[in-house]
Every structure is written in structure tokens, then in C-alpha cells.
Amino acid sequence: MTDIGDMAANRLRRLLLSDKSALPAGFTEVVRREAERTLSGYMDLKGRVDVLIDVDESGLYRIEIRAAAEGIIACKRI
Numbered sequence: 001m002t003d004i005g006d007m008a009a010n011r012l013r014r015l016l017l018s019d020k021s022a023l024p025a026g027f028t029e030v031v032r033r034e035a036e037r038t039l040s041g042y043m044d045l046k047g048r049v050d051v052l053i054d055v056d057e058s059g060l061y062r063i064e065i066r067a068a069a070e071g072i073i074a075c076k077r078i
Contacts, residue, residue, distance in 0.1 A: 035067070036067070
């Protein structure tokens with residue numbers, strides 16, 4: 001009986017994670033543009049910023065941002 005309960009729990013977990021990983025339409029693009037806007041204030045970006053958003057097995061969102069820069073912009077002291 002434990003096997004059936006474990007199987008049901010695992011299936012429910014996968015279903016919930018699947019639902020959580022369905023981000024609203026355009027969400028990743030908005031995050032990508034914001035990351036690009038922010039990073040471009042500090043660096044001379046070369047090319048497009050890439051963003052990957054995924055859900056791990058524990059249900060946490062994992063966000064990966066990749067960008068290339070040719071240089072750093074001097075920061076102004078506040």
C-alpha cells in the first residue's frame with residue numbers, strides 16, 4: 001500500500017511542479033529586458049542577454065542570466 005501512496009504523491013508533486021513552471025506569457029521576455037537594461041548601466045554589453053527560468057525538484061525557481069560584456073562602465077559615487 002505504501003508503494004501506491006508513494007506513486008500518487010510523486011505524481012502529484014510532478015503535476016504541481018509542472019503547473020508552477022508554466023510562467024505567464026511574456027514573463028521571461030520582461031525579465032530579460034529588465035536584466036539587459038540594468039546590466040547595460042554597468043557594462044558595455046555585447047549581444048543579447050539570455051534568461052532561463054526553471055523550477056527545480058524542490059519547487060524553487062532557478063533563474064540563469066547570461067550576458068557578455070566588452071567592458072565595465074565606471075560607477076559614479078553617490
